[in-house]
Amino acid sequence: MIDYSKFVLKPKEEIILQLKDVDKIFLIGCNKCFKEFKQFGEEEKECVELIKMLRENGKKVLGCADIDFLCNRIITEKIIGKRKELNQADCILVNSCGIGVQTIAELTEGTIPSKPVFTAADSIPQGGQHCLSLYDEEGIHFRCAACGQCFLGLTAGICPIVNCAKELVNGPCGGAKNGKCEIASAIGQVAGATGKDKDCAWEKIYQRLNLLSSEQRVASSETVIRDYTKPSLKTKNVITDLVREKRFEGFYGGVYPLEKKEFTSQKAIKIIPEHKQVVIPLLQHTGCPAEPLVKSGDKVFVGHKIGQSKGFISANIHSSISGKVIAVEPRSHPVCPDKILSVIIENDGKNQLSPEIKSKPALENLSPEEIREIVHEAGIVGLGGAMFPTQVKLCPPKDKKIDTFILNGAECEPYLTADERVMIEKTEDIIFGMKALMKVLNVGKGYIAIEENKPEAIAKLRAKSEENIEVVVVKTKYPQGAERMLIKRILQREVPLGGLPLDVGVVVNNVSTAVAVAEAIKTGLPLIKRVITVTGEKIKDPQNLEVKIGTSFKDLIDYCGGVIDGEMEQGTCLLKMGGPMMGIVQKDFNVPVIKGTTGILVTSPSDIEFTLLRACIKCGRCLDVCPMELNPSNLGLYAEKENWEKMHSEGVLNCIECGSCNYICPSKRSLVEVFKLAKKEICAKLVKNPQSSE
Amino acid sequence: MELKELFAKGKFVVTSEVGPPKGWQIEKTLEEAEILRGKVDAINVTDNQSSVMRFGALATCHFLKDRGFEPVFQITCRDRNRLALQSDILNAAAFGIENLLLLTGDHPLLGDHKDAKPVFDLDSVSLIHTVKKLEDGSDLAGNKLEGEPPKFCLGAVVSPCAEPLEPQLFKMEKKIKAGAEFFQTQAVYEVDKFVKFMEKVKNFGIPIMAGIVILKSVGMAKYMNENVAGVFVPDNLIEELKKDKEKTKSGQTGIEIAARLIKELKPYCQGIHLMPLGWNDKVPAILSQAGLI
Amino acid sequence: MLITQLKPKEDLLSFISGEKVFILQCYGCAEVFLPKEEINLFLEELNNSGTLIVKNIISDYLCNYEYTKLRINLWAEELKKSEKIVIFSCGIGVQVVSTILNQVSSISHQSPVTSHQIYPGCDTLYLNGFQGLTPFNFDCAQCGQCFLNYTGGICPLTSCAKSLLNGPCGGAKNGKCEVAGPAGIVMDCGWEKIYKKLETIGRLDILKEVIKLRDYSKR
Structure with a gap:
């Protein structure tokens, strides 16, 4: 794998000069979006060298936090918050790109101890590179300068801003010799430059235009003037805020797959x-x-x-x-x-x-035990897909006080509209079933959660809902329908990792389950x-x-x-x-x-197969979308080595198999499949040897 | 006088150039210009040539104009954004400077301030377009200029012996479309190539001045072959320079080659532009050997 | 990380109106930002105006050279029937597709995809932060000579409209930068923030250190 580092250590003298007034240092290193995956237990080489250098220069390194994607403020905050050594330090030295440093600096204003922040690294300019854009072909970089006025239509798809040293948009400057840019000799000194960097972009553009029809060449003959107002502050800020808001609405992470519910959402059952x-x-x-x-x-x-x-x-x-x-x-x-x-x-x-x-007595005349027995006898299980026996959910341990019931009508999976139709067409049964379930659990307050993309269901249920039942409209975001996400969204309660909703006093059931319960009571029909x-x-x-x-x-x-x-x-x-x-x-x-x-x-089958054979490019998207705040990237790399223990300690058992990481992965790695496998392996081992549990 | 008027009259136009000093005392540069007095039609003043910081071209042009020379103000896009470029062009108009040569400029990495920000807000084509707009009475943003719009003769450059030539040709066409009125070329040593180039651009119907750089030494010739874009000194010329070291050192060989090239190129172009690179004292000899004075 | 905006419709129409068009949309980073609805409206308009949309493909990660190469083969038939290709993606997607088509056409002359004209349907805008993770309002100019040591961890290049390194320009009013964007978007004066930050951590002395210069050769 190529070293795609985004930053390099500053010269030693510069670092030491900065730290002249401080003695005790807490070091924070970013595990780098593009750094080759390290073997676990092995420290990042640069940090090791940095610590050695600092010690040689009489500094005390109190601790070192090695974090993947420092720029991910939410996760970074959680990890650093646990490091107590930080309190004793004179300063924080950050080894990361500029964003990581700024993230830490901002955190010192609130959540982590206020210490001076110093940076140990310089960012490497990558020219607006993006996702998988580290490819280059025939000396053309697939990068994007994000200039806000794409010229590629005039230049046969070769970007003059990225590929021409002078960013010329009207043609070559005439400085190229033998197809090489005039700065060829000087650019050789720039770190990381390859021979291809020296090619004249406009010669390549011309060659390619030549292959095309004259029409495009005519378009290319107009005088082009760059508009530097294009990447405007306004657009940039508005969209940044929008994306952030979307990403963290209700819960951390999640994705927005195409809904495709229009195929069936208007079709009656x-x-x-x-x-x-x-x-x-x-x-x-x-x-x-x-x-x-x-x-x-x-x-x-x-x-x-x-x-x-x-x-x-x-x-x-x-x-x-x-x-x-x-x-x-x-x-x-x-x-x-x-x-x-x-x-x-x-x-x-x-x-x-x-x-x-036989139909059962009216709800008022049934005791909680009787209802539980009806549910048990009717073979009712969670109809949302998990198929967990409902009567078990209705028998919470004595020490757990259940105070809230949530009926899940989110139906966040794309394409599916069964629950939506049930909510529209069997509204009364839903309320009936919900009341029965609430009676069993003896809870006073119930919520029905529905994603905002189902206005008809929302209206119907609102019309039928009673005093102690509230319809909550949640944002359309996957996996909004996961229990943990709903509880967080509605009650702002965090189900502990490895825990169940009843640990926070909540029972969640699917809308169709409520219908089955209603049916079992009203008609006596089992599921x-x-x-x-x-x-x-x-x-x-x-x-x-x-x-x-x-x-x-x-x-x-x-x-x-x-x-x-x-x-x-x-x-x-x-x-x-x-x-x-x-x-x-x-x-x-x-x-x-x-x-x-x-x-x-x-x-249709997907045109590109998902496989673990394709390398992780450490883009970090999976970390950004994982609603359980896991690191699917690292977990996937451990899975490659079948390192189940490490996956266990990194929390793979908390994975809810929602598939968001698979969905977002630009390398199309089959992450969820291996996580399922790992969970199985780990559980098998736990059954065999319960002590190994942490 | 604007160069285009000379072209219009059918005169074979001869220009040379001076480079401003690295310092503010410009007498020596003006003395170099004196050598050219009466022998050339205009004198180009380079703009931080080779990305090396120097005394300004605009002020030098002003001094030349004061002393009765016809300066050609060279402007590059490397050091100024569109505001500074336009205001310098207006300055030039006020100083009575009539001829501009509009170029992209070398990259700062090639010069003596490698860490400088390369501006290139505009490039040669858009700079020509900008001057044309000023001549039409508005600035690049479309705001009306107060009073009389300026009038210039707009020159541009092209590299006739470049390999491949086509990108040069299409950009040349763009420059003409944008408003270029004459062209000055990169140094020419290969007459056949130049002739072929002239055939290709015949239809453009625009005056072209062939560029002449005096060959000072074998080393210089070889250096240019290796490093200077669009320039190739053929072996026979290098042999000629090698033959008589003393003669080459005194500049005689360079003068002879330049004069011969001018004679050979003259039938195909509308003028020549000499780039003596400090050897302005050799220019009169070249021109007289070439039969131009 | 990049975001895109639909190009002005007139510009696009002037290129493709009335032609046989192959549409390629990249939803790979759509989770970041792609004006999907606007694009679909535009395509509808296009369809109604007599332009034949031969195929409208929704793909992902066009920037991935390998996949895109595989996929272009899958679309060969439709590509053969179209004259122009409009790509709604960031600049990278356009470059990758263009390069692949160019390679295919230069390898084989019988190839179905010679001399296609490619038009970007979007303009790409720079978005704060690096790729991958959700953007924050932090930004890194990738200057290659990190100045955060001198500025209390607030980047003078990205939080100052003029990217000044040695102190504020004096143009700020009430803590806001003189560059007030349209629609009331105003940025805070980066240097005021830096000053306050250094003041809180008691390091105002840093400001008196040597004059700092950008070295653009590192860029």
Whole structure:
């Protein structure tokens, strides 16, 4: 990897001269956006040398903080705040680019002890380089001077501002000799210059213009005058503020993927005709699989319990149709990589309700325990996708006082509109279910959180909501719907790392879960159907559908008109269960809809594959978007070395697998996939050897 | 008198140049100009030539004008932004300076203040455009000038022996479009190349003065071959310089070569511009050997 | 880190009106800033004005030379059918695409993508801070001779409109710089901030140190 350092150490004399009046130094080094990844445990070479030099010159170095991306003020503040040695220091010496130094200097005005800040480094001018722009081809730098009046249309795509020493915009100065710029000999002295830097930009521009049609050359013959007002202070400040506001609205990080909800957001929920067969896996929840209660040949009814929950974290499974069990065997599952024991039922088309199904007494007459038992019996799990058994959430440990209930209608995943439609069409059930859940938990205050991009749902729920239920409109930002983010946004409470919402007195449930609860009480029906969105660019007629659990994905895609241009197969179609961000890629198009299926997404496969083989360029974007404030860049580099321990200590278990880092990564590294793997490995080790837990 | 009038009359125009001193006492420079009196049509004054800080070109032009010479004020874009350039051009008008030569200028890294900020707010093309606007009665920003607009004869430069030539040609065209009225070229040693260049620019219909630099030594010739853009001294000329060291040292060979070049180039161009680089005392001899005086 | 602004519509139209146009939008840094809505409105207008939009591709990180090269092959058919390419990205994206097309066309004359005219649809503006992370109002001029030691950690180059190194110009009024931007955007006088900062940390003596000069050869 090339050394893309953004700064170099100042001459020793200059550093020592600055520090003549100070004795005790606290050193802060930036791990550099472009510095090669260091092996953990090994200190940054420059800081080691710097410390040595300072000591040789009679200075005391009290401590050294090595931080990735000093410029990231929020994270930097947290890390430095913990360093107590800083109090005893006479000054802070910063080894970073100018932004890092300024960040630290600003922090000394408030959050960290007020000490003089000195800089040990000079920034290396990179000429407005950007993201992956360190490429150069044929001596042309792909850099952008951000001049505010792009000339590239006149210069055949070679930037004269970046590539010409005099930034000439009307043609060559005539100073080039043998294609080399007149400053060729002088530029040789500038650090880091390569031979290519010396080429005459205008000769290259001319060569390329020559390949093009005359028209562009004519345009190039007009006198061009630069307008130095273009990169105006106003635009710059306005946009900087805007971007900052957006980035930190509600919670740190997050991304803004294209919503693409317009495919289905206006389409009412359709109840689809039943299919001939359903495949109902006995594992449709977090925890232990349910035990089968039926065998091949058994007759079952709608709502018939076919799987018995086993253990505290588990859930009952019910038949979604009436008919005959034709097999109980392992089948492909949309979530688990291995085949899962499933009950396969052939539809008799009679839609006969199980005699056990009876509507329950009115809500007022039900005790919290009774409601909890109904929820348990109905096999209700979190329908937002996590599939955590709801009754477990309703049994908080005695020492945890729950004071707030949040109903999650954020639906921040792009494309998906099932929850949105449920909120519009089943408003009353939502309120009913929510009241039931609040009754179980005995909480006085409930919130319904909805992203601002669903005005109709907001209006409907506002109209129906009651005194102790407040509809909160949250910004459309991914992953706004994650529990932790909602709690922070609504209650300004921080769920501790490794903790659960109940640690801060909150229970969060999905809107569709509330509907299932309402249904279980009102009609007695267990969780046998749900609303999903079948969507994506490849779907002919995207829809919001109410489907029976166990219906195959393929049948539903066919119901929506099938796929556009070609076959429903891997290679031409990318099938995901869920949304594009957290959705799980499916290889088998015949997997069944389960309780946690929020949607079926069919798109074209991405043109560039995500892989860990592509190098991290340390651009820092993932740090900027990770809502859990982790360092996905470093975690990814540890994953390359399969260093699970280090990943554990760097907090990978806190990863909520939201996919923001994957989404933003310019190198398209498959970060989330390896984080999932690491979490699995770490958990396996913890189970085997609990002492290793920190 | 504006050079363009001389061109219009069909005169073969001859100019030479002086470089201001590094210091404020300018008598010596004026003495150099005296050598040229009556022998050239105008004298160019260089503007911090080679990015080396010197006495100003504008003041030098003023002194020359006072003494009855016809100065050509050279202006580069290296040291001034568009405000300073325009105000210096207005200054020149007030001093009665009629001829301007508008150039981009060498990069400061080549000179004696390497750490200077390279300005290049405008470049040669936009500078010509700017002067044209001043002549039309407004400044570059479009504000009206008070009183009479200034009038100049606008010169520009081109490098006729550059490799590749095409970028030079398209920029030359831009300069003409922007308002250039005559061209002065980089030093020419290869007559064939120059002739070919003249063929290519015939259609532009603009007066061109071939540039002549007196060859002082073999070392200078070799240095130019290696370092100076668009200049190539052919081997036969270097051989000629090598042949008689004494003659070369006294400047005789340089004079002979220059005079011969002028004679060869004269049929193809509208004038010559001598760049004696301190050897102004050799200019009369060159011109007389070339049959121009 | 860079942000973009749509070029004046008239300028763009004068180049592409009535032609067959291939549109390329880069959403890679859209998380930073790309005027998506304005672009889409413009494209709609363009479509209604008789300009044929052969293809409108939304891609990401055009600046990544390798991906862009791969992708250009995927778009070869549509590129063949179009006359002009308009790229909505920062200047780097435009340069990369232009260079790749140029390479392709110089390698093979049968190539579908010879002599395309490329137009940037956006002007790129400089945004405070480096790439990657969310911009703050800190900025680094990458001058190559960090002056922050003398200025209490407030950069005189980026917080002073004139980038003065040796003290304020005297043009500030009530702590605000004389360069009052349009729409009431006013920047604080950097040198007043520096002075106050040095005063608080008791280091006003630094101001009396040697006269500082920019060395532009380091830039």
